[in-house]
Amino acid sequence: MADRTRDRLLELYQTLLAAYGPQGWWPGEGPFEVVVGAVLTQATSWRNVEQALVNLKAAGTLSPEAMANLPPDELAALIRPAGFFRQKARRLAELVAWIERSGGLSSVLRLPTAELRASLLAVPGIGPETADSILLYAAGRPVFVVDAYTRRILTRLGLLPHEHAPYPEVTRLFTDHLPPDPGLYGEYHALLVRHGKERCRKRPRCPGCPVAAQCPFPSGSTCTLDPDPR
DNA sequence: GTCCGGTCCA
DNA sequence: TGGACTGGAC
Structure with missing residues (x-):
């Protein structure tokens, strides 16, 4: 069965990894x-x-x-x-x-x-x-960490209905469509944080964004203000 | 002045 | 739902 969400999530991951490289999370010992x-x-x-x-x-x-x-x-x-x-x-x-x-x-x-x-x-x-x-x-468990960056990026990419989607719903988007791999989840979350603070900010910096090809609203074209109906 | 790798409480 | 918590970097 075709899983379009899985394909999009993996494509996003590959794009972010290629653009930013491994983030080396979590820093520190022990x-x-x-x-x-x-x-x-x-x-x-x-x-x-x-x-x-x-x-x-x-x-x-x-x-x-x-x-x-x-x-x-x-x-x-x-x-x-x-x-x-x-x-x-x-x-x-x-x-x-x-x-x-x-x-x-x-x-x-x-x-x-x-x-x-x-x-x-x-x-x-x-x-x-x-x-x-x-x-x-x-603990090295395959759970996906959701933060404000995750919500913002996924919403802009059209993978979430709105930024206030409930926490479990956002986690499930990843765990339902990706293999339960702690290494993958850890790197993915770190990359989302990196992308969120560098590019996909509140006021996004779209020109030159590595994810633009996968984004419905690249560049200042439209929709920089999230409509966000609760 | 605004933003952070949130959470709790009224 | 909106503040409070608190300091440091940009």
């Missing part, structure tokens, strides 16, 4: 650094997250055990460059407490995918995108 980075990068550019990670490393607190024993205000001070630092310090503390309660990170990362996802979502401050980032990049 699953705990991925977990921490996933929280720190919430609504925050990675550049700012990096300094926070440097601070945590320098303080020797980039392990669940060390972080669990860190006073909240000290943790907040270390992650200050990542923004939302009081809130994120609380979120990291909650997350680390859950990890320690659950027998440590390696035990946690061995939980079945559905169970791990549910447990992560039950931690205050962990939403679907953060949970899925951890599932994919720290």
